[in-house]
Amino acid sequence: MSFGHKNLFGLKDLSADEILYLLDEAKAFRQILERDIKKVPTLRWLAVVNLFYEPSTRTRISFELAEKRLSAEVVNFSKSGSSVAKGESLRDTVNNILAMKVDMVVVRHSSVGAPQFIHRATGVPVINAGDGTNEHPTQALLDLYTIREKFGQFNGLKVVILGDIRHSRVARSNIWGLKKLGAKVVLCGPKTLLPPNPDVFGVEYTTDIEEALAGAQVVNVLRLQLERQQSGFIPSLREYRMFWGLTAERKKLLDPDHIIMHPGPLNRGVEIDPDVADDTDAVILEQVTNGVAVRMAVLYTLAQKLREA
Amino acid sequence: MKVNKGMKMPIYLLKGGHIVDPANGVNRVGDILIRDDYIEAIDPQEIPEGAEIIDVSGKYVFPGLVDMHTHAREPGQEYKEDIESASLAAVAGGFTTIVTMANTNPPIDTADRITFIYDRSLTAHCRVYPVGAVSKGLEGEQLAELADMAQAGAVAFSDDGNTIADSELMRNALAYADQLDLPILVHEIDPTLAAGGQIHEGRVASLTGMRGIPAAAETAVIARDIDLLRLAGGRLHIQHITTAGAVELIRRAKEEGLPITCEVTPHHLTLTEEDVLESDFDPNFKMMPPLRTEEDIFALRESLRDGTIDAIATDHAPHALHEKDNPFDQTPFGVIGLETALSVVWTELVAKGIISAEDLVRLMAVNPAKILDLPAGTLSVGSYADITVFDPDARWKVDPKDFRSKSQNSPFIGRELTGRVAMTIVGGEIVFRK
Numbered sequence: 001m002s003f004g005h006k007n008l009f010g011l012k013d014l015s016a017d018e019i020l021y022l023l024d025e026a027k028a029f030r031q032i033l034e035r036d037i038k039k040v041p042t043l044r045w046l047a048v049v050n051l052f053y054e055p056s057t058r059t060r061i062s063f064e065l066a067e068k069r070l071s072a073e074v075v076n077f078s079k080s081g082s083s084v085a086k087g088e089s090l091r092d093t094v095n096n097i098l099a100m101k102v103d104m105v106v107v108r109h110s111s112v113g114a115p116q117f118i119h120r121a122t123g124v125p126v127i128n129a130g131d132g133t134n135e136h137p138t139q140a141l142l143d144l145y146t147i148r149e150k151f152g153q154f155n156g157l158k159v160v161i162l163g164d165i166r167h168s169r170v171a172r173s174n175i176w177g178l179k180k181l182g183a184k185v186v187l188c189g190p191k192t193l194l195p196p197n198p199d200v201f202g203v204e205y206t207t208d209i210e211e212a213l214a215g216a217q218v219v220n221v222l223r224l225q226l227e228r229q230q231s232g233f234i235p236s237l238r239e240y241r242m243f244w245g246l247t248a249e250r251k252k253l254l255d256p257d258h259i260i261m262h263p264g265p266l267n268r269g270v271e272i273d274p275d276v277a278d279d280t281d282a283v284i285l286e287q288v289t290n291g292v293a294v295r296m297a298v299l300y301t302l303a304q305k306l307r308e309a
Numbered sequence: 310m311k312v313n314k315g316m317k318m319p320i321y322l323l324k325g326g327h328i329v330d331p332a333n334g335v336n337r338v339g340d341i342l343i344r345d346d347y348i349e350a351i352d353p354q355e356i357p358e359g360a361e362i363i364d365v366s367g368k369y370v371f372p373g374l375v376d377m378h379t380h381a382r383e384p385g386q387e388y389k390e391d392i393e394s395a396s397l398a399a400v401a402g403g404f405t406t407i408v409t410m411a412n413t414n415p416p417i418d419t420a421d422r423i424t425f426i427y428d429r430s431l432t433a434h435c436r437v438y439p440v441g442a443v444s445k446g447l448e449g450e451q452l453a454e455l456a457d458m459a460q461a462g463a464v465a466f467s468d469d470g471n472t473i474a475d476s477e478l479m480r481n482a483l484a485y486a487d488q489l490d491l492p493i494l495v496h497e498i499d500p501t502l503a504a505g506g507q508i509h510e511g512r513v514a515s516l517t518g519m520r521g522i523p524a525a526a527e528t529a530v531i532a533r534d535i536d537l538l539r540l541a542g543g544r545l546h547i548q549h550i551t552t553a554g555a556v557e558l559i560r561r562a563k564e565e566g567l568p569i570t571c572e573v574t575p576h577h578l579t580l581t582e583e584d585v586l587e588s589d590f591d592p593n594f595k596m597m598p599p600l601r602t603e604e605d606i607f608a609l610r611e612s613l614r615d616g617t618i619d620a621i622a623t624d625h626a627p628h629a630l631h632e633k634d635n636p637f638d639q640t641p642f643g644v645i646g647l648e649t650a651l652s653v654v655w656t657e658l659v660a661k662g663i664i665s666a667e668d669l670v671r672l673m674a675v676n677p678a679k680i681l682d683l684p685a686g687t688l689s690v691g692s693y694a695d696i697t698v699f700d701p702d703a704r705w706k707v708d709p710k711d712f713r714s715k716s717q718n719s720p721f722i723g724r725e726l727t728g729r730v731a732m733t734i735v736g737g738e739i740v741f742r743k
Binding site: 089090091109110111112113114116117120121132133134166167168169172195196197198200201 | 507510511512514515516517518519521523589590631634635636637638639
């Protein structure tokens with residue numbers, strides 16, 4: 001089996017072959033999702049905890065469905081209403097849950113490196129469902145899956161990641177994945193929302209949206225966290241839309257054969273206009289469906305690794 | 310320092326060690342005779358009857374090291390460290406004098422609290438001198454009673470941990486301390502540029518999205534304070550500099566003749582932001598100011614040699630295990646350093662030919678004593694017998710179990726080091742022996 005990790009911390013750590021391996025696995029699970037009975041008995045032996053220290057709808061439900069469709073036992077944890085409010089540390093919380101014989105952890109946390117911390121503290125396999133600004137590997141995998149469905153491959157595709165690159169884990173995981181698979185990545189956003197040292201990624205970047213969109217096959221529009229305005233990164237949402245919003249007019253700059261992606265949740269009328277989000281070239285809901293298949297593939301792959309060990 | 314009341318102290322002869330005493334221009338093999346708490350002779354003609362002869366051949370004999378930047382955490386956070394445990398760590402690391410910072414709880418911002426530190430230093434195995442706060446409550450608003458604290462024995466003033474953001478307060482602090490002939494020690498990080506920052510604003514911050522602390526957060530405040538020094542007079546000492554830009558500013562200020570000095574920590578001389586990434590965000594690599602880049606390390610090392618940097622200080626900042634045992638951004642800033650500083654500097658700088666043993670003694674003993682006007686940093690006849698015996702050939706691995714500090718938050722855990730303290734003598738008494 002050509003997957004060499006016990007955990008999924010991020011796409012930065014994976015090889016192109018390992019990413020393609022997961023995408024291929026996901027293809028099989030994607031077919032299962034089209035059946036009447038969307039459930040397989042594969043992981044009946046596995047107990048998984050979904051530890052969500054940050055609010056999430058899509059990712060949490062997607063993981064839960066993926067786990068249930070593989071027949072794993074699932075327990076959900078969210079920060080509110082837990083002992084975290086009583087000051088329990090992350091290590092203690094995780095160890096207490098694992099003491100109830102849980103085999104694998106899916107974690108969403110505001111701290112960069114929280115998945116690595118949990119793995120170090122427990123030795124249990126950890127799937128990163130988003131660690132601060134760092135990585136959100138399963139989101140990027142579902143984005144890659146969606147792109148491959150449409151274009152068949154990645155070589156030479158121009159993929160624009162548009163918006164708050166600086167604070168985006170979705171952007172980072174996409175950059176690592178797309179680069180490894182041979183796409184041409186262009187980052188675009190206001191200079192205050194590009195990373196301070198954007199050269200570190202080894203991809204192109206620009207503040208000029210027209211230049212970025214010209215001839216692109218894929219635009220991945222990032223959600224603008226509304227608090228960025230209060231923190232002084234941008235003057236107003238109005239100005240953001242004027243200069244970096246994806247509008248029907250700007251869409252004309254793209255390659256005629258293109259797709260529009262967005263990780264959700266949408267701020268309609270800020271980073272993406274409502275008519276753009278709802279048009280036929282937008283694959284936002286397909287991304288969500290593919291997300292379940294991709295997460296099944298990740299869970300299945302790491303469960304196999306765990307069994308081998 | 311513990312006082313040895315009424316006990317008759319043995320007479321020691323440290324025999325055959327390589328004495329490095331830049332204050333007296335000594336750098337050769339020789340013998341040191343210690344009587345009571347002072348150095349009686351170098352290369353004595355006769356050995357007094359009853360003297361205990363300690364063979365230190367093959368080892369270096371340094372004036373006891375002086376750490377001008379220790380957080381002993383007492384009063385208020387004795388679970389992290391206290392004056393006694395800090396002193397145990399100090400002497401194990403070859404330090405015979407430590408200078409404690411004022412950011413305790415409550416802060417050391419009045420004369421009676423200075424006296425408290427001196428009282429508590431009776432539990433210590435080394436000499437302990439307190440720094441008083443610049444501002445009341447370390448709040449950066451009103452001057453603390455600097456003259457009263459000076460009279461009680463404060464050796465300098467510092468709001469370390471906080472930057473004095475108010476320029477007018479900084480100006481007045483310099484002027485007021487000038488009349489007391491004491492330096493202001495400053496922690497230079499612009500609080501708005503550093504807000505929320507976890508690591509250096511460089512490659513790793515961009516790679517991970519972690520909020521960075523730009524080099525400009527340091528240089529902007531240093532540039533301001535050099536201007537204020539020119540305006541107000543006084544003496545300014547910049548703590549824990551980390552950037553090539555800071556070195557350049559201080560070099561120019563020194564060329565101009567301004568009374569400015571600075572220090573650097575062993576970790577900022579040897580580690581970079583990349584260590585944060587390579588360690589998978591181990592909080593033992595988190596401190597303020599943050600680990601910078603190779604280029605910064607290069608500039609810092611260069612200026613150790615040319616005298617731009619005056620001192621190496623530890624910024625020993627203990628935090629309990631449970632406080633550092635969390636994801637990176639949820640942990641406090643700071644690392645311990647007393648027990649590793651000398652060996653790290655030896656391994657990474659002296660053994661690699663970047664500085665000499667004499668430079669090391671100047672940076673870690675002579676200059677800190679001079680900046681703070683402390684009775685230390687020399688092996689002159691008649692001076693306190695505060696002595697560090699160092700075995701340059703000992704090889705050891707940093708193991709947290711061996712730490713005498715109450716805390717274990719060291720970025721050097723697991724490192725193989727060359728050279729180790731063999732013996733530490735404070736006031737004629739052997740307080741540590743390996």
